[in-house]
Amino acid sequence: MWKWLHPYANPATTYHLGQKLTPWFGAVSAIFLIIGLTWALLFAPADYQQGDSFRIFYLHVPAASLSMGIYLGMAIAALCGLVWQLKLSDAAVAALAPIGAVFTLIALVTGAAWGKPMWGTWWVWDARLTSELVLLFLYLGVIALNNAFEDKQMGGKAASIIAVVGVINLPIIKYSVEWWNTLHQGATVSKLGKPAMSMEMFWPFVVCFLGFAFLVAYIACIRFNTELLLRNSSRPWVKALLTNTQSEK
Amino acid sequence: MSYRALFKLVLFRDLKIAMRHRDDILNPLLFFVMVISLFPLGIGPEPTILALIAPGIIWVAALLASMLSLDRLFKADFKDGALEQLLLSSNPNFIWVISKIIAHWLLTGLPLIVISPLLGVMMQLSESSIYAVMVTLLLGTPVLSFIGAIGAALTVGTNKSGVILSLLILPLYIPVLIFATSAITAASMNLPYDGQLAIIAALFIGTFTLAPFAITTALKVSTN
Numbered sequence: 001m002w003k004w005l006h007p008y009a010n011p012a013t014t015y016h017l018g019q020k021l022t023p024w025f026g027a028v029s030a031i032f033l034i035i036g037l038t039w040a041l042l043f044a045p046a047d048y049q050q051g052d053s054f055r056i057f058y059l060h061v062p063a064a065s066l067s068m069g070i071y072l073g074m075a076i077a078a079l080c081g082l083v084w085q086l087k088l089s090d091a092a093v094a095a096l097a098p099i100g101a102v103f104t105l106i107a108l109v110t111g112a113a114w115g116k117p118m119w120g121t122w123w124v125w126d127a128r129l130t131s132e133l134v135l136l137f138l139y140l141g142v143i144a145l146n147n148a149f150e151d152k153q154m155g156g157k158a159a160s161i162i163a164v165v166g167v168i169n170l171p172i173i174k175y176s177v178e179w180w181n182t183l184h185q186g187a188t189v190s191k192l193g194k195p196a197m198s199m200e201m202f203w204p205f206v207v208c209f210l211g212f213a214f215l216v217a218y219i220a221c222i223r224f225n226t227e228l229l230l231r232n233s234s235r236p237w238v239k240a241l242l243t244n245t246q247s248e249k
Numbered sequence: 250m251s252y253r254a255l256f257k258l259v260l261f262r263d264l265k266i267a268m269r270h271r272d273d274i275l276n277p278l279l280f281f282v283m284v285i286s287l288f289p290l291g292i293g294p295e296p297t298i299l300a301l302i303a304p305g306i307i308w309v310a311a312l313l314a315s316m317l318s319l320d321r322l323f324k325a326d327f328k329d330g331a332l333e334q335l336l337l338s339s340n341p342n343f344i345w346v347i348s349k350i351i352a353h354w355l356l357t358g359l360p361l362i363v364i365s366p367l368l369g370v371m372m373q374l375s376e377s378s379i380y381a382v383m384v385t386l387l388l389g390t391p392v393l394s395f396i397g398a399i400g401a402a403l404t405v406g407t408n409k410s411g412v413i414l415s416l417l418i419l420p421l422y423i424p425v426l427i428f429a430t431s432a433i434t435a436a437s438m439n440l441p442y443d444g445q446l447a448i449i450a451a452l453f454i455g456t457f458t459l460a461p462f463a464i465t466t467a468l469k470v471s472t473n
Binding site: 082134137138141145148149161166 | 399400403404406407409410412413416417419420421423424463466467470471473
């Protein structure tokens with residue numbers, strides 16, 4: 001059943017797959033983002049209470065949910081690396097951590113910008129905000145640990161362990177708004193069931209979300225391939241790649 | 250060697266080594282007392298304000314003191330090779346990892362609990378709050394030792410472990426801090442705080458059973 005996966009344990013095969021996928025992810029992301037953001041920022045109806053300032057929702061919510069999604073992906077990669085000793089997973093963890101950190105930061109900054117007009121304050125020590133901040137620290141810890149070792153392999157393994165340990169924070173963020181009654185509102189959009197917003201507002205969100213998700217995939221592919229090249233820089237296939245590009249010029 | 254004998258052997262060995270370097274036990278404790286006594290100087294000696302912020306201060310100082318002592322947990326054994334020998338032994342790593350952490354807690358966590366009533370009095374806490382401080386420290390400091398050991402095991406091979414250790418471990422300490430301080434605050438208002446204690450106890454059981462997995466994996470990575 002899993003046999004089709006086996007060739008991808010070879011970094012060269014995976015690298016070429018990544019090179020093929022990267023432009024597609026980029027193009028799809030660009031199309032979705034252009035359509036989604038124009039629709040969301042210019043044409044979607046304004047909120048009856050919050051007016052136009054609710055439009056930051058279209059940036060804030062995708063960034064926040066992707067920040068958790070990226071962490072989950074990174075942790076799964078880390079666990080696979082620890083269990084099956086896949087060297088590619090270390091590269092995936094190293095590739096994903098900075099992207100996740102940036103998305104967490106975007107979620108926090110847009111949240112602060114949204115909170116100022118709506119709640120009257122940039123920041124409250126609310127359960128969800130605090131746990132999202134902790135998520136940022138966890139990402140920074142993974143990045144720091146990755147860079148702390150001379151040996152890239154050891155750094156990758158150590159970062160994988162802390163990434164798996166940090167998963168404990170994800171359910172806390174996800175359910176913080178349900179467990180504690182705090183200022184941050186509950187989920188407006190859920191996978192199952194009807195969203196708690198009008199369809200005219202909901203569809204641009206879906207397009208925006210997909211746009212950002214493909215953007216993550218695009219950046220992740222580029223970073224992952226760069227990591228692969230870095231980690232395999234002494235291998236023949238990388239050298240062959242290098243001489244090919246030089247002879248083309 | 251039976252598991253019990255191994256457990257005892259590592260525990261008494263660590264205690265004996267620590268007793269010969271008494272500074273290592275005393276310094277985190279002094280740090281704890283110093284940090285706490287700085288706050289009344291910085292904020293002012295107003296009893297109501299001190300009693301209000303005391304739970305947070307005592308617990309933050311406990312977190313920092315426990316972190317300060319973590320570096321010692323595996324470092325010496327890593328440097329002289331004892332750690333590798335322990336990992337190579339045919340006994341389950343679980344046993345001696347837990348034993349080392351318990352020894353560490355006896356040397357760093359327990360003194361904090363013993364001295365905490367004195368600090369509580371200095372911070373103008375009521376009697377019921379001081380009791381809550383002691384109970385939360387009793388349940389919470391082992392959690393700190395277990396979580397901290399993960400970070401110590403991960404960074405034992407690096408030279409700049411201090412800063413990275415704090416970056417790795419402090420985010421994971423936050424739940425303990427939140428529930429412990431909320432328990433003490435509840436106690437100062439004469440409200441029941443069994444719920445918070447139950448959660449800290451759950452954290453203790455959870456880290457006691459799960460953290461050794463992460464610690465042994467991390468030690469294996471660090472010793473390569």
